[in-house]
Amino acid sequence: MATRTRHHLKERIARLEQRYGRPVPPPADPFELVLLENCAYLVDDKRRATVFRRLKRTVGTRPDAILRTPLPLLADVIRDGGMLPQRRAEKLHTAADLALEVGVATLRRLVKQSPAEARKILKRFPGIGDPGADKILLFCRGGLGLGPDSNALRVLVRLGYGRESSDYPATYRSAVEASAPELPTDVSWLIRAHQLLRRHGQEVCKRARPLCDRCPLTSGCRWYLARAAQSRPAGSLPGA
Ligand code: SF4
Known part of the structure; x- marks a missing residue:
């Protein structure tokens, strides 16, 4: 089970890298x-x-x-x-x-x-x-978490890592805890994941109106699936 979930986050980040390309490494001081x-x-x-x-x-x-x-x-x-x-x-x-x-x-x-x-x-x-x-x-390669900023955090929470609340630190903690079991120890990958999630939050998964029709992560996105279920006519089946 752990292997399957780890694969999920890695696959999502791989899709973002396909979309945006490999980010330039950030400053490290x-x-x-x-x-x-x-x-x-x-x-x-x-x-x-x-x-x-x-x-x-x-x-x-x-x-x-x-x-x-x-x-x-x-x-x-x-x-x-x-x-x-x-x-x-x-x-x-x-x-x-x-x-x-x-x-x-x-x-x-x-x-x-x-x-x-x-x-x-x-x-x-x-x-x-x-x-x-x-x-x-x-x-600086001293941490092994995603350290998401507000844009990356929004993407993580919408995908299903953690719970959004009006308390930002609580939302942050919940996403960090929920994503931790899926994180590898490859720091270079973690840095790229941070950068890609942030860019995705800035450009596509925007705060007020996420552009889900342009997103490569719809499959399995908790936020997207919940909205899709709400907009389906009563009694219809998913995908019908
Ligand atoms: S499907 Fe929509 S809500 Fe989910 S990550 Fe993509 S843009 Fe964000």
Whole structure:
């Protein structure tokens, strides 16, 4: 039985990879991932990456370099990253301050050698909760979960992993727990699965109106099958 369910998630991810292609591996440095998270707000991935590159090029990603940069100048460097650049600049200072306290090298070591300890530290950085910490651990190859963001989480829950509720952390935990037994220990696969589920949630399995007619995962999708059953005339058989 376990083999069959493991095959199901792997097959679904394989279908997504067929659709979208193999994703480019993400950055793998824990402090840079913290900066990436905080340098922009409510913008798409492309703009976030552009803002991060400008930060890296003009200021650098060393905590001392960030702290030496006055807030108005830092806010100007990251100005294209959405709302409240001054507030985002303050968060970068807060993150740099904590990175100096912990030590970037220590953080890099902990994500690989002691993920549970690293997770606690990561959650002290601005903008990093359970999902963010899990994602950073995964990208740095210290975690063995999917660490789904909100887009990937929506896909997982609709497919049938976990239960949606008005309590986001509870929904997150339920999906993480429900998918865990099917996950392999191949970190590269897990990273790709995270990226593919996220992209699918952004482009097809959208929050308000999922585009199920364009989805390669309809077969076995709990959400899709429930809607299909509701729209069938009373008394008719599935597929009739
Ligand atoms: S069938 Fe629809 S609800 Fe299910 S994963 Fe695809 S887009 Fe999302």
